[in-house]
Amino acid sequence: MIHRPASRPLLAALAIAGLLSAAPLSSAFAEQKAPAAAPAAMTALELADKVQAVYDKSQTYRATFKQRYYIAAYDKYKDSSGSVVFQKPGKMSWRYENNGNRVVSDGKQIRVYEKENKQMFEQSIEKSQYPAALSFLLGDGQLKKEFHLTKLEAKDLGFEGGYVLLGTPVSPTPAYQKILLYIDAGTFQVRRVLMIDAQRNRNRFDFGDPVVNQPVDPKEFTFTPPPGTQVVRP
Secondary structure: OOOOOOOOOHHHHHOOOOHHHOOOOOHHHOOOOOOOOOOOOOOHHHHHHHHHHHHHOOOEEEEEEEEEEEEHHHOEEEEEEEEEEEEOOOEEEEEEOOOOOEEEEEOOEEEEEEOOOOEEEEEEOOOOOOOHHHHHHHOOOOHHHHEEEEEEOHHHHOOOOOEEEEEEEOOOEOOEOEEEEEEOOOOOOEEEEEEEOOOOOEEEEEEEEEEEOOOOOHHHHOOOOOOOOEEEOO
16 A cells, blocks of 8 residues: 555655665565666756657556565665556556556545555645656656755666656655655666655655556556445545
8 A cells, every 4th residue: 555654645655755764675576677778978957758658658657566665763664566557647447466456546536545454544645745756757847846956866776777866845844854866877768766865764755667658457556445434535
């Protein structure tokens, strides 16, 4: 599931969190190596333009994902995996294989279903706090407008042959303070998103097997919870 601290709205956890202080990862979440070829030299803004151009041309995006959420207060990790689909404008569908949870947006409403708790949180997409880190994948937002961007040394972060951008939001948000985008040097697709919040929680998504511009069944972005599910609307 897209996890959240109990004191924070559930949808705010679609944002992210302690920067370079990450603890060693399990083998299932080992560092993904970008292509070995040396990437071309470019500034942070030039790199952002390359990434933006890729997603501006992508009407749909489908991938597998692995998620690792670190709760700093308890020094605890929660690992999840599944598949995700984005479609412009504003549609997304997350399927969690390990726990049956779902996150679905039809571009108007966002629904977050927690199977274990038999609850579904429903909110207008306009009022939700899903981050600019993901909004450009949904056809909204511009990296250079949403973030102050700095290019980091990818090799120092175990991502040789690729690029890493550090972004801090232009407009402060309680959802997250920093974002790292790990970018494939060959395709300029985002391979990993790492978000960091004020409590040093970290929410990391690794994307694999990306496919773009393939038709998606409209039913992918609708979801009806099982009978007996409590629906929570703020």
